[in-house]
Amino acid sequence: MILDDIRQYLRPGLAQTTFCAGCGHGLILGALLRAIDAEKLDMSKTVFVSGIGCAAWIPSPHIDADTLHTLHGRAVAYATGVKLANPELTVIVVSGDGDLSSIGGNHLIHAARRGVDLTVLCANNQIYGMTGGQTACTTPLGAFTSTAPKGNVHRPFDLVELVRAAGSAYAARWPVSRPIEMTRAIRHALQRPGFSMVECISPCPTHYGRMNKQGSIREIHAAMDQNCITPDQAAELTRAERLQRIVVGEWIDE
Numbered sequence: 001m002i003l004d005d006i007r008q009y010l011r012p013g014l015a016q017t018t019f020c021a022g023c024g025h026g027l028i029l030g031a032l033l034r035a036i037d038a039e040k041l042d043m044s045k046t047v048f049v050s051g052i053g054c055a056a057w058i059p060s061p062h063i064d065a066d067t068l069h070t071l072h073g074r075a076v077a078y079a080t081g082v083k084l085a086n087p088e089l090t091v092i093v094v095s096g097d098g099d100l101s102s103i104g105g106n107h108l109i110h111a112a113r114r115g116v117d118l119t120v121l122c123a124n125n126q127i128y129g130m131t132g133g134q135t136a137c138t139t140p141l142g143a144f145t146s147t148a149p150k151g152n153v154h155r156p157f158d159l160v161e162l163v164r165a166a167g168s169a170y171a172a173r174w175p176v177s178r179p180i181e182m183t184r185a186i187r188h189a190l191q192r193p194g195f196s197m198v199e200c201i202s203p204c205p206t207h208y209g210r211m212n213k214q215g216s217i218r219e220i221h222a223a224m225d226q227n228c229i230t231p232d233q234a235a236e237l238t239r240a241e242r243l244q245r246i247v248v249g250e251w252i253d254e
Helices: 025-039 075-085 097-103 105-114 159-166 179-191 205-211 217-227
Strands: 046-050 066-069 090-096 119-124 170-175 196-201 249-252
Touching (some): 025 090, 046 075, 075 090, 097 119, 105 159, 119 179, 159 196, 170 179
Parallel strands (some): 046 066, 170 196
């Protein structure tokens, strides 16, 4: 069921989403629309930009607003161009971890470094979802993928630490199993001038879940919740231990 207050932001005639059963990206779409509604954004002055991948379909074709569905890895570059061409626009980038931080990693860190006034939502499913389940730069150590059948041997990026080190004004991380916190974080990102990013941890039952035998979507969500820790709790762990957990919260550059 779609609530009337967010239905107004969906394209007319939209019958269903394009996402696989159990995919968390639909929950990200819902959180984004609720944040937009709460902030009363003028959709005629809002532009959504995405790259290539499952998460790129969150704004396009679902949201009834101007959207740019761009080249793989170039979402932030296109968004920067939009903002420079018309600084009055609210520019929101929504794309996946592969698109934003693997293929488009340099664009991401340099936009954060320059303080470009963008709100970036990274739908992180820890794998390349649309192209066959390959290892991504966010895939946890030891996780199985189509290109790492014996387990990933490379340490993943911490995307929050990455953009904070580059100079982001605001960063947050929440799993889709905590939609209230995720919606609140998106609102805070929209309110904050400068470069802001919200990392949304989103399950991919089709590839990651199946390859790593995570069980039902209910079990996946329960495991995500149990795996979440605060920054204070993370401070008591070794770096290797932190890589196995989800450190959630908000980080603001004062």
